[in-house]
Amino acid sequence: MKDNFLAFGAPTTAASKMLENFSAPLQATAVEKLEAAGAICIGKSNLDAFAHGGSTENSAFGPTKNAFDKDRVAGGSSGGSAVVTALNIVPFALGSDTGGSIRQPASFNGVVGVKPTYGTVSRFGVVAMASSTDVIGAFATNVADAEQVMQIMSGRDSRDATTLPDFFEIKSEAKPNQKIGLIKDFMADGVDPEVRARVNEYVDKLRLAGHIVEEVELPMAKYALAIYYIVVPAELCSNLARYDGIRYGHRAEGVKTLAELYGRTRGEGFVAENKRRIMIGSYVLSSGYFDAYYLRAQKARTLLVNEFNKLFETYDLLIGPVAPTPTFKIGENSTDPIKMYLGDIMTVPSSLAGLPAISVPAGNNESGLPIGVQLIGPSRSDADLLAIARSMELK
Numbered sequence: 001m002k003d004n005f006l007a008f009g010a011p012t013t014a015a016s017k018m019l020e021n022f023s024a025p026l027q028a029t030a031v032e033k034l035e036a037a038g039a040i041c042i043g044k045s046n047l048d049a050f051a052h053g054g055s056t057e058n059s060a061f062g063p064t065k066n067a068f069d070k071d072r073v074a075g076g077s078s079g080g081s082a083v084v085t086a087l088n089i090v091p092f093a094l095g096s097d098t099g100g101s102i103r104q105p106a107s108f109n110g111v112v113g114v115k116p117t118y119g120t121v122s123r124f125g126v127v128a129m130a131s132s133t134d135v136i137g138a139f140a141t142n143v144a145d146a147e148q149v150m151q152i153m154s155g156r157d158s159r160d161a162t163t164l165p166d167f168f169e170i171k172s173e174a175k176p177n178q179k180i181g182l183i184k185d186f187m188a189d190g191v192d193p194e195v196r197a198r199v200n201e202y203v204d205k206l207r208l209a210g211h212i213v214e215e216v217e218l219p220m221a222k223y224a225l226a227i228y229y230i231v232v233p234a235e236l237c238s239n240l241a242r243y244d245g246i247r248y249g250h251r252a253e254g255v256k257t258l259a260e261l262y263g264r265t266r267g268e269g270f271v272a273e274n275k276r277r278i279m280i281g282s283y284v285l286s287s288g289y290f291d292a293y294y295l296r297a298q299k300a301r302t303l304l305v306n307e308f309n310k311l312f313e314t315y316d317l318l319i320g321p322v323a324p325t326p327t328f329k330i331g332e333n334s335t336d337p338i339k340m341y342l343g344d345i346m347t348v349p350s351s352l353a354g355l356p357a358i359s360v361p362a363g364n365n366e367s368g369l370p371i372g373v374q375l376i377g378p379s380r381s382d383a384d385l386l387a388i389a390r391s392m393e394l395k
């Protein structure tokens, strides 16, 4: 499991110095449920510190390397879980997805990655990033394994008030003749040609299987990153306020004042990307800027949700790439936060809308690097999405 799940028997670090020596006093509901069903957890996997990132280069303990090329990133933030699954070290692994952290590393490592409908799986016992988009999901080498894990983990939990009553029921077969929208906005010239080619091939296979695929537009998608990088920092800076050096986790030594304790503890415990987001979040929530940024972003988010809902009046699901490129070189983007954020363009829209979205392997590029396609469905259509993905696996 990603090392932001609280579990007995190992520290829970969230890949940060802040929690380096933190030993969990409780276990995540997802872990409890899987263990009750007979699963054995063999280890915790690396992530970007506090899940802030898209490459696992932001881990305080060093980057995770891609399963297919050691010079390239695993993707992130659940990079470790994707790689251990791709290397067949485990049959499945757990991750969290706030804006793409399961789907993007799944795509970069050629495995299945499931981000369920918001509220499908209890978040109790998982270190919070942004509470309005955080979800728990799974990596597996095939869809059927992922379905089983999702079925076991899902369901209402009194310890997470946002959990939905259990709706996840594995479908034995995919619905025939589905209407599918190919998101045109994600197939623009700037997207790697081989990524577009693999998506188009998948679309051809869907058509051969009897489904109808049409191009659709999601004009609000161009604002998704702007919305996400206001709303998410706002929420995560609130969630990270608890790391003050007093309650638990890292505490700076030799300080004389309370302000110095807070400042030094947080200065030492967080990585640069955590600090960058805390500053953005504090800024957009500050009086005077709250209306101009945070409130406006939430309104724009509603417009995006409305666009998705409108499309789902006509289409059973949407399809597009997971990310604009396959895995990139370690260090290639890490000094340019904006470049990193741009890589999230295709995964954050469904996160902001709380929709289920899965990443399934769609082949490789010329250099043998994996490329995934993304299927996005209406709220609670998770089992249908997985069923159609399963039906396409051998085609």
Ligand code: GLN
Binding pocket: 051, 052, 053, 054, 076, 077, 096, 097, 098, 099, 100, 101, 102, 129, 232, 344
């Ligand atoms: N890459 C995205 C980000 O940096 C997603 C992270 C996540 O889903 N935890 O915010």
